[in-house]
Structures are given as structure tokens and as C-alpha cells.
Amino acid sequence: MEEMRIMLVDDEERFLSTTKKLLSKKGIDLLTALSGGEALEMLNSHSIHVVILDVKMPGMDGMATLREIKRQHPLTEVIMLTGHATVESAVEGLKSGATDYLMKPADIDELLEKAEEAFERRKRLEEKIRVAQTRLSMKTPREILRETE
């Protein structure tokens, strides 16, 4: 199985760099993007499993970015990072296809844990897709019988 690749999208550059350092110490390579637009470009050029997305950003905000990511890369897991500790914004994010949400200030371990959960989900999803595709290419004996009749 391939390694988990995470991208953190936030308009605070220092947050990105520090988190990158922290995760690299844990042996995880973190991709970062300063805006929604940049995040979408990165997604196009890299294979990314989990996106951690700040809700409030200048320009294209978190919710818009989320919808765009889900449209272009439906399999990508997105975790909303919200400064608003309200259930409402989180619920809205979940409705738009986010996997989970995190409240700022988030602990690095918490962040990693949620990311891994998301990655597991992604893996399970990929597995299901793979199985389904296999099943599609393999016909059951009954089907073969029916076809021969």
C-alpha cells in the first residue's frame, strides 16, 4: 500500500511551515497550499489522499474549495479546519462532502489521527472500488449459464 500523502491548506504561512516540520519529524511528507486555488493546482499535479482545509481564507474560501475538490477529485478525503467552533459550519462542511472536521487550535496528534482515519477510509473505499471492478469483469456461473441458454 502506498504512503499517505496529506495537504494542508491555510492562509497562515507559519502554520503551514511549522506543521510541515512537525510532520516530517514523524516521517510524513506534508504538502501545503496557501489558498484554495493553489490547493486545486496541487491536487492536479500531485497524488494526494487527504486534504486538511481551513474554512476561512481570503479569496476562495474553504467551503468553495471543498466543493471544487469534491467535483474534480471525488475520492480525495477532506477534513475541515474551522476557527468557528460551531456545529453549524462543520455540519455544512460535512453535508458538502467533508469527511470530518477539526477545531482550531488543533493538536498535531489530533490532526494526524483524523488524517489517518480519513486515509483508512480512502483505502477502504479504493478497495471496494477495486473489488467492484473485479466483480464487474468476472461473470458469475449463473450469468454464464443464462448467456448460453
Add this chain to the structure above:
Amino acid sequence: MKQDRYATMKNTILACMILVPVIPFILVLGVGYYYFTASLESSTISSMRRIIEDHRQMIDSFLRERKADLEFILNSYSYDTLADPGRLPDILTQLQKKSSAFVDLGLFNEEGIHVNYSGPYHLAGMDYGQEAWFNQVIKEGYYISDIFMGFRKIPHFIIAVKREDAEGKRVLRATIDTHTFSDLVKKVRIGKTGEGYILNAEGMFQTERRSGGNLMDKDPDNLRHTSDEPITKTFSQKDLRGEDCFFATTWIQEKKWLLVVRQEKGDVFRDLRSASYLIVLIAVIGGGAIIGIALYLTDRIVRRMEEMDSEKDRLGEQLIRASRLAELGEMAAGFAHEINNPLQIMKSEQTLIQTILSDLKDNGQIEESEDLSELEDSVRQIAIQTDRCAGITRSILRFSRHGESRAQDVSLQTLIPEVVAMIEKKAGVHGIRIEQKIDQDAPSVYMDSAQLQQVLLNLFNNAIDAIIDKHGVEGGEIIVDAVRSDDANMKITVQDNGCGINPSYLDKIFTPFFTTKPVGKGTGLGLSICYGIIGNMGGAMEVNSEQGIGTIVTIRLPASG
């Protein structure tokens, strides 16, 4: 200041309410009294005047008739016939048939010798030539005397008439008993004291006066009606006894006699006086009623105004508080949100420092030392304080939450025991007994059950804190009570016997960030969040507290259905 304003207003209203009806009331009574008095007076005087005129005419005509009788005799009979002592008594009898007032009859010759006399006395032959009355008859042709007491002590006066012809001058004189016309005068009777009498020119009584005054006595009232004044006069003056009297006087018998009718004023106004007692009584009762009603109404008006003012103030305060809370909420939310970003960075940095430190330690690049452990402690402290900040921002955001709440029928009979169950353990640890008095028939309330739960939890937590503050671990008691307060509302009260709230804090307890708890123990948002939630649900929340005795929080919520 405000009390002054109410007092001034009260006085103004009171003055208006009393003066406006009382002034016309008194004016009406006064004017009525005045005109009634005046009309009574004028009617009394005019009736006296009428009486006196009638009597004057009667007396004058009486005297004229008697005089005419004598003149008739004198002219009908010759001197010889009249001088005949045998005939004169017949003539007297004839006269007496006409008027019983004739007492005697006598004939005088030119020299004043009493030639013939018929009557009860023996006066014939006496010489009256020098008498004043005789000279006057000779000069004027007739004479009517003042009244005098005769030998029989009966009031009399005399009428004498003269005849002058070829037989010479002669005078016929008759004595008249005044009885007949003094009766006329005496019969005058007006009210209780009204009476009539006759005075001569010297002011001597010519008839008896009912109220005292014998014949021939001087009139003590000393009336002034000079002969050059109009013949009839009305006036008022004090009599001898000091009583105010109305007088009507008229001259009779060629201004020799004065006919007087008088009545005491007290008598005239007797009815008026009893009416005026009634009027005074009515004025006193009416005035009292006006003042009483004015006092009552003024009191009610001013009290109502005070109520309205204080209600207005209260509403104004509520409005201000609500808008202040809303503004604060928005500001706080923005603030909290902005703080969360730097907090996130701080937290990451702190984690990085900690990680690097432990890496360095693991690698042996730095050695264990006191400084190192202090550094580690300090870094941990940063983490703790960052978390604390995060807790505060989270509370703020909860407080300012405007998100839609899902209102539904919430059964208090279910919800309250649930909440109580959540805190029962914590309360039990501190020896606090929780009593639930929930009206089982009470209706549900319509609101977000999670929010109501949050509110109640908050109140219970506050109550527990207050009890711990006062009682430690035993003797605490919380009573939660839910009843229908009126048709449309439910009332939930949470009562504790904790330390209570300092009175000076009572008006600040709903203000965000106001707390009396030690640093780090409370954000000061709990009650303001509760207040906001209850307010949003169309309810109301109030806190009554007595320091050292306990606190009662009352929530009113609209009942559903």
C-alpha cells in the same frame, strides 16, 4: 429628582381637580344665595309697602268718613236742633248706628262754650275758647286730635268740624274710640314678628304695639321719616333690642300720624337661613366629595404613571441590554475567531519546540539539567495556557452562536430529570440533595431541548458552586420546580441555599465575561448564554438572590399548544 417630578405633577393634578369644580360650585352657591336674599328682601319690602299703602287708605278713609259724618250732621241740622239737649242723644244714636266708633257728641258756640253734649260725661257748659284745638278748628275748619286716654282709660281721639253761616260759627265735636281702626292696624301680621302700629308726629304710640310699647309711650326705635320725604318710605334699621328690622312707614292723616309696619330681618330670612344651613351642608359634603375623589383619582393617576414610567424604563433597559449583548456577541465572535488562528500557530510552535527538545535529549545533544527541566516545564505551561485560551474562545463562540435552533415540544417532566441525572453524581459528592417538584400535568414548552439542557446544566452548576462555597460538603440543597405560571407560560425555578449573590453584582450577572469565580474557573459567559437562549425562545429569566441565604433563578417559557 423623579420623586420631585411626581410630587409636582400630583400637586398640579390635585389643584386642578379640586379648583376646577370647587370654584364654579362655590360661585353657584354664592350667586344663588345673593340673588335669593335680594329677591326675598325686595319681595318682603314690596309686600310691606303694599300692606302699608292699603292700611293708609283704610285709615284715611275711616277718618274721612267720620269727618264726613260730622259734617253731614252739622249741615243737616240747624244750630237750635243741635243745641236741643233732647235731640242730641238721638243724633248720637244715629251716628253710632253708622259707626260704633262714636263715643260722644258735643256742640260748641263761637266762643268755645260747650253748648250741648251727649255722651257718658258731663261736659256741657265748659269753656274751650282758649284751647288750641278749638282755635285750630275755627281757623282750619276741622281738627283731628292725637290719641289720648280718656277718663275711662280707653284710647280716644276727637274730630271737630266747624260750620259758619248766617247763624254764626259753630263747632261739632265727636270723640272717636280708636278701637275700630287700631284693630285694623293690629291685624297686620307678617310672618312671626311682622306688625303694624301708628305713631304721632312726636313719635308717641297711637296704637299699641304687639312687640311692646304702650299707648302714648315714646317709640323707642326713634324712626326718622321727616314730613318732607316721600309719603311712603321703606328702610332697615336696628331696633332698640339690636334686631335688624325692615320698616315701612307712611304718613297718614295729613302727616300727623305715621303708620309703621315692621318685621325683623331674622324673621324674613328664617326660611333662607334654614336653606342656607342646607346649602352649607351641601357645600361641605360636595366639597369633601370633590376633594376625596380628587385625592383618590390623583393618587391613581400618578401611581399609574409611575408604573408606566418604570415599565418603560425596564423595557428600555432590557432593550439596551439585549442590543448590547447582541453587539458584544458579534464582536466577541469575530474576536474569538481571529484569536484562534494565532492560537493554532502558537500551539504548533509549542509542539515543535517540545518535539525538538525531546529529539535533542534523545540524541544526547543536550544533557539533563535543572535548566532543561525548567525549560520543559515552561513549554508545557505554554501548552496549558494555549488550551485555556482555546477554551475561552470556544465559550465565546458558543455564546454568540446565532445559528438556528430546532424548537420542538419539550416535556419538562422528562427533560428535567435527565438533566438532574447528569449532575446528580457531582452534587452527591458534595452532599447536595436535589429536590424535584415538577407538576406532572404541566404542558410542554416549545424550544430546542439541547439548549434548554444547556441552560439547566449551567444553572445547576452555578448552584452547586454556590453551595460548595457556603456549605462545603454537607447541607446543600437544590430545589427545581416547574409549574404552569399562567395560561401561556411555564415557570421553572432553580433554588439553592448557597452563598447567594452580592447585591451590587445582581445587575451585572447577565453581562458577558462578568464572573466572580477565581481566574481560570469561569469565563463569565454561562449566565449570559442562558439569558440569550431563553430570550431567543421568547422567554424571560430573572435572578433573585440574598447574600448568605441563597439564589432563586426563575425562567418563564411559553407553553406549547
